[in-house]
Amino acid sequence: MPSTPPSVDDVLAALAEQFGDLPSSVFRGQTRVVVPESASHEVLSFLKERGFDLLVDISCVDYLDYRESPMEMAACAGHRYGLVYLLASTATNQRLTIRVFVDDPEPTVRSVVSLWKAANWLEREVWDLFGIRFAGHPDLRRLVMPEEFTAHPLRKDYPLQGRGERHNFPVITRHES
Amino acid sequence: MSIAPPRFESVEIPEAATRSEDYLWTLNFGPQHPATHTTLRLVLKLEGERVVDALPEMGYLHSGFEKIGEHLTYNQYVTVTDRMNYISPMANNVAWHHAVETLLGIELTPRCKVIRTIIAELARISDHLLCNGAVGLDTGAFTFFLYAFYQREVIYDIFETLCGARFTNSYTRVGGLSQDMTPLVIEKIRSFVKTFPKTIDDMERLLTRNRIFVDRTKGVGVLSTEEAISRGATGPVARASGVTRDLRRDEPYLAYADYDFQICCASAGDCYARYLVRMQEMRESLKIVAQALENIPEGPINVGIDQRTALPTKQQVYSTIEGTISHFELSMSNRGFEVPCEESYAAIEAPNGELGFYLAGDGNETAYRARCRPPSVLHYALFPHLIRGHTLSDVVAVLGSLNIIAAELDR
């Protein structure tokens, strides 16, 4: 296990002062804060101002058939998608995880490309694999799957072997080539 | 299905470029091209020989690693991580099980920590060797590449003696390792530590002050400190731009806190600086290996029976009741080990940058979600920013210095 990261209590206090009470929890020394979708952009831009200058990752979890409510947080139970923003500060080495929950249909959050340029491709990947729209993204295209692909493969209702797309190509035989 | 035509509407083109738009021509680079090393695709907009804009495209090796992570157990998935950054599989093994052990809350034995540190640093050396060797190859220094590849074969040989596989190792296990390090391996690493500095001196003499190489890399692909942070660069790419961030020092994991080593940084931020940082990091890694090798603690490599993750030894299975029960439970498909219904993120300083896994456990032996945070994606996204205004021949130098591995990029 890694050494315990620096405490983020000061940040949590500042967040509480600015945005009221946001549910948060700690697991293995990692602090997670749940932010409602409507306030996500404000909270993230506030955190960027407070020194979280490195956006480590944006990813998503599809809780379609999760056994229990995610992360002991009763407030988030019932939501389908949980976005994960991993933030870090290069100056103080603090780390903070921000969770934003969204739901079908049309799961949408506001893009953070204007805050961190790193978000550009990370958000495109989440759109590609989970189908979550990022409002205000400058170039929201598929990143890894072909343009003509229709499904979002990392959703839990998409099978591991796919729906036969991988077999859908012309066959070149020895005689023809 | 056909190759999708490039789309430029959404990409910012500098004002000077839009005026002479009519004279621009488009060059498709990849996905099968020797200088892309693997399967990258670039669509370049050229004005004469000058690159006005570049549109990188990826996904030509997307194989659903994250989806498959939801169907393999924590021990099985290590074979898939081998194939992620296949230049340094050992570093991926360590990163994956580091994340799993963080989720499970396992504290490793001291011997295991030191062995993992040694193999992670050897993996870093072999990665940097190939990366710098490829930069040399692309800028015309073939001999340099052969020097680098020869040393990689030596490291392959060490890994083969260690775990039986020369290339895709799958060496780590949850809470331990697949095999212990034998005296023969230690002897081989010791002789590597002795001989490698001479090779690296030779390599530096070949290239570091070589006029052609310096002219082709100095001032090419400059990345400023602010841009590096904003665009999420990590590892040698960020350190060459003056970001003093290295997880080995900032969040010491494994046994790094016990060793004396320097964080290598540069301020220029160009291809030459990235080359220098990698060369210097190899020397620092060698220092860590040398220190660790002489002080490997005695003791078991796997965590104890009470942790219920690693298989107990034969001795324990046959002579203690705890060992028998633990062995039985771990072997049963419906038992396995306990995983909390929780989520955690843990990262290591991989050769390429911060390589982390965000894991969601749901009580099963299989991850509910295994997200990999790959450094290559963010580095490849840097490319248009770095290449603007340089010439076509600089494309290979910049690509090589970013060390983009397609399997890690696309997963």
Next chain:
Amino acid sequence: MAVSDAGKLQLPENVVVSRLDSLANWCRKNSLWPMPFATACCGIELMATGASKHDLSRFGAEVFRFSPRQCDLMIVAGRVVMKMLPVLQRIWLQMHEPKWCISMGACASTGGVFDTYAVVQGIDRFIPVDMYVPGCPPRPEQLIQAIIDLQDKIQREGTITGREFETAGRQARKRALVEIAEPLSIDASRNPILQRELAADSASPAGRS
């Protein structure tokens, strides 16, 4: 040249008689130019095969060319995914006859551990393959063995007219042995090549020979 007493042909010194086929095969098999279609991990072992320790040039197949127009042996090293397969097919079609294909590694041959939505489960579903190399990744020695085996195959089966590649003719003869009451209904909607053939068939009432 002279005829001996026994009526047999006698050859002067330094003259060898052979069949034209086997002479052509002998030339072809010892000058294979590989086209490395390296996508993933196997590509690194392919590099190691060509590098100094294993030295593929001992077997006359070291001239790696990255342009398909210059090559006659495609080595597909690594998994091929949905986005890459059209590229692979295009490159295969760009290569000149005679040409061969080696599928290197478990992923290229069967999909390997990647039985997922994006990975093609074996390239032989979509392009012809002559030789499969097992392993994940195969060791360089295995690849060298595959190249030796391919050389054997070329020497044994090859013809100067390329008859061995005319699989359709062979299959047509085989099919003729089976009585078919009515033509098979073939779903050609996904297969442009088949569509082309069907169109050609219907254009010439005599059908293909």
